[in-house]
Amino acid sequence: MIATDAVRGLARSPHFRGIPTDVLHAISMHGEVQAMQPGEILGTRLQPSEAVWVIADGRVEVRRQQGFKGRRFEVPVTILRTGMIFGHVGLLSEQPRMATWIAASQGSLIHFDRKSFERLVADRTVAGSAFRRALILALGSQLHAVNLRLQEFIVDDSGEVEKRRELLRQALEGADDTGQD
């Protein structure tokens, strides 16, 4: 039953679209279904990156530090939706988490701890390949979005400070956007 929920959850992600059910099942065997409640802290900024999640159902709020001159606050910057992946950037780049994730609705996640994640990444079977490609698609969406928005920032010659800050904020938002464009 739990494995079925995980397969259904992966199938909702655009990055796993088109992957046969038996392969999704093989991937899901490495993860665990995790229920979430609104307001629940799923990961905290600056903590070691030790897990990756796929949102099977629901929404997750991303919070980042903003402000300057010693007045930095954690503020919501974007909402991740069903099918999106988070936690992978820190784990793959061996860096601490750069954001805090909080459940924005009731729902469920597929949780891969470091060991399961690394095992899947190194897996020689079709499941490993499908998993790697899903992550490549997610990261490709993120980089593409960041670069497009940075390009807008670079060529902007409006001279308006607030507009330039907003373009940078949007670029940062793009870094969280693992939805396939």
Add this chain to the structure above:
Amino acid sequence: MDVLERLLTLPVLAGVSRPDLVRLLETAEVRTVADEALLMDIGDLGEDIVLVIDGGFAVELGSGTSTLPLAFVGAGEILGETALFRRSSSRSARVRAVQDSVIIRLDSTLLDQLSREGSGLPRFIEEAVMRTMARRVHDSILAIDGVLSSAIDPAEPKGALRRLREMFRR
């Protein structure tokens, strides 16, 4: 240059067998790129990736005098990774050779073919692509966050671009 011997020395391919690398050279396009030649431009269509065998490339955004160097990519590193597996994808950065270079082009069709043949190479390439992209997303967040954490001088709004360049250089 003996391309096969060079491939055998690249850390990214450590673990890939010699026969798998020989097969790669039989199927993939190896080419030289002259210093200063443009390899990819923003908006170009293409989903192939490039493994740099020798030489180096600058990755940048912007145009004219307003440019932002994102990275220097040298031997054993990967370029164009953002577009891999994304159909009808366009390039989101410009890539220019900064010295005479040798590259090998790979796309998803070739990776699939090698995978079907039992080659271990696609796994190593996919993993390298993933880790490269994660590092680039991480570096971008750090750089943008670094600029947003300080005030933009209204008298010199372009100073933010200079600061962004400094952050990416780090």
